[in-house]
Amino acid sequence: MKKYSFLAIACVIMLALFSACKSGADHRALIITGQNNHNWKVTTPIFKVLLEQTGIFSVDVAVSPDKGGDMNKFTPKFSNYEVIVLNYSGDSWSEKTKSEFIEFVKNGGGVVVVHAADNSFPDWPAYSEMIGLGWGRTEKDGPFVYFKGDKMVIDTTAGPSGGHGERQEFTVRTRNTQHPITKGLPPRWMHGKDELYSKLRGPAKNMEILATAFAPPGKGGTGRDEPILIVTNYGKGRIFHTVLGHGDVDGGPAIQCAGFIVTLQRGTEWAATGQVTQKVPYDFPTAAGTSLRVNYQEMTLEDDLIKIGGYDITKSTKYFVDLQSRIRAEGTTPEKRQQFEHFMIELLENKAATDEGKKLILRELSWMGSDLSIPVITKLLQNPALKDDAKFALARLQPTK
Template sequence: MNRVSTTHLSFPFVFFLTLLISPFAGSVLGAETEKTPIKTLIIDGQNNHKWQTTTPLIQQTLVGTGLFQVDVATTPGKGGDMNSFAPNFADYDLVVSNYNGEPWSEETQAAFEQFVAEGGGFVCVHAADNAFSNWRAYNRMIGLGGWGGRNEKSGPYVRWNDDKKTFVRNTEPGRGGSHGKRTPFMIVVRDSQHPITAGLPSSWMQTEDELYALLRGPAENMHVLATAQSDTSTGGSGNHEPILMTIQYGGGRCFHTTLGHDVTAMQGLAFQVSLARGAEWAATGTVTQGPVSESMLTSETPAVRDPAAPASSSEPSDDDTADADAQTDVPGDEKIPDITAAGWTPLFNSTDLTGWTQKNGTATFRVQDGVIVGKTAIGSPNSFLCTEKNFGDFELTFEVKVDEGLNSGVQIRSQSKPDYKSGRVHGPQVEIENAPGESGYLYSEGTGRNWITKEHPVLDAFRNGQWNRYTVRARGTRLQTWVNDVPIADIRDPDSSLSGFLGLQVHGIKEGEGPYEVRWRDLRVRELKSQP
């Protein structure tokens, strides 16, 4: 076997971990001890998602049950020699794909088809259903897929019809694959008798994740276990879309989960429980893991857990509950901040720029009729008017009006240090731009990271030539923005500072452009109590 990269967790380690968690046998992810481990191979190496950070979480989730012995096979990178990727699938009971990239060699494809058809288990995780749109057997294994040129020729849409209380197949023309903004959402079980879902609550919340919609494919021998409403308010399809599916391919069992976009999503207990149960079923046809109570998988608040942590009992102790509360989002944070409530403090006295300092650039800032006005300067780099105070967790609101042709923004939790690019202002920026444009999305100013928000589905919330109301919430690593009450961004950003100044940006312009102006008013902040 020629593997580019392999990580191996041996059976003795698994047995040790099982002994470690044995007081919690029958737990949320626990299982019976002294079983022959399910030999599992995770495949990664190419993906438009961050497989380098998500594969370890898949591995930890499976190993943490005490049921799985896990190897990882990493393909060559894009443009590499795929002939060198030739795992011996027959050495394993289960293959888990965290792969979305270039086609494998014909020999490897044939070997994989044979592995599944002859009884091997297969699990498809999230963007793995974007892969191999032209590989007929693979599409039969996953049932439904997205992107990669998929359309009505690939097969039907499959959706839950609430009126008919059944699944319907729609063969109308259209693309395959879509999703709205990443957001928490409720998963509804449609078959509570299947071994994967038996013993689980009838519905539960998944933490912030991509909710795949408009998937289409052969859908042969496919059974949908659970769905979720793809809400139009977040850019979704408006349908109850398949989330958890099983597919029979020859003598093999396949489990397809569309959950698991990133680290945040994989820290959701909903992802971990369904993955572990689905993987065991795909490999063995049964699920020995114990039931999960509504106190663990709640339909009110998404439960999160570090997959590397020891499994906890299905009925949490007082300490467990406290830990869960510390890790989940604060209730009410799904709603836009109430700017009429108490606790807001003005950032600007409407008279002068007391409490503010200019950093970088030669653009000018002045106060005119109770408004901060920033004016461009030809040849200047980006200029920033920054608060002298730093802020950690907070809610921010302001109104802004910008001349057509000028790009601007507001920095949050930003830094300016002499030893970093000679004091260059850097950190998250809430974009200000005339429509159609990326207003409200988050850009990493001065760091080289570019866009923090990778998808920009809403481009028309900003009203050109008018005052626009922005609202921002920063709590922990979670950043949320609204423009004119329209939700724009809701992301986790673990790579930026958790504290820093606020800054008003005037973008640099070239010779022959401008001058342009941008105006801010009603700048207010409400500091939040940091969560443990």
């Protein structure tokens, strides 16, 4: 008995070590698309890249037959994957495919429902239960669900579900900042121009609304705080449902929004594993405004500094604000601050960098810089455009002089 226990413990330790050593794209995701009242041909490759760039997913894509095609031929092997991402809104699947999907989820598979995918399969009760709330449902499927103040409202009024006002930027309110998906997100953040789904209804079983947004009546909205990010459990499976992500012909702000991208990435990891290991990036939007990734890539520190080096007063200050966020979060010791300082000094010495960009850097160095900065700042006293700002920085860095 004693020996057995020892072996069991050793096995557990080995397993733990093994999983700790594992790295790379070892979670398997399948994006399902092929029919959608939205531009799936544009959005699908983008979603694939977004999931791959987390470094934890290998991603396949399954394309269904065209609308009206023979759905019996559509038989994705769900069990080969940990998470199925639905960028699909179209014809019903075959009964066989449906029952395999249900089995997959019941056994602990993850599902991610993006935007119009919650319009799908209104006649398939199990799917309605998985998504919690959706379009095209009626009082037979379940209540309307929304927020009023801090309280979730279950509204059993009869009527069809789904709708949106005019496309707009809107403030998303994170209702639970402790859930793995939303932990560390700001309580309020501005989403890029998108459709604000409203009047969603459904079974709402085993469901939690992680984020909402107010749909202003002035823009055709309901005047309610509508669900934006939803999680449900179905059997052992986890489902993440984001109503965000209306893709335009060229992508567009709804899916360039770092808020959409990051919640999609985190939500997919949670659906696949029940955990989220990804850090919240510096460019996550805040209440102060949207944060769009034009090329769908997170800015690196080097990218930020290149942008700051080209800063002119009429250009965006967001790269500098991101640098400040990085310094706040990571510059917790003198050594760590000096890592930033080296880059900042390089910028001050770079003849191609703008004076306005250098002013921003001088102001930041004035509090977080070290003796390393003093010689290069002293040289800037000779530059009439930067003299005052250099003096300001030196007065703080060398208060006794």
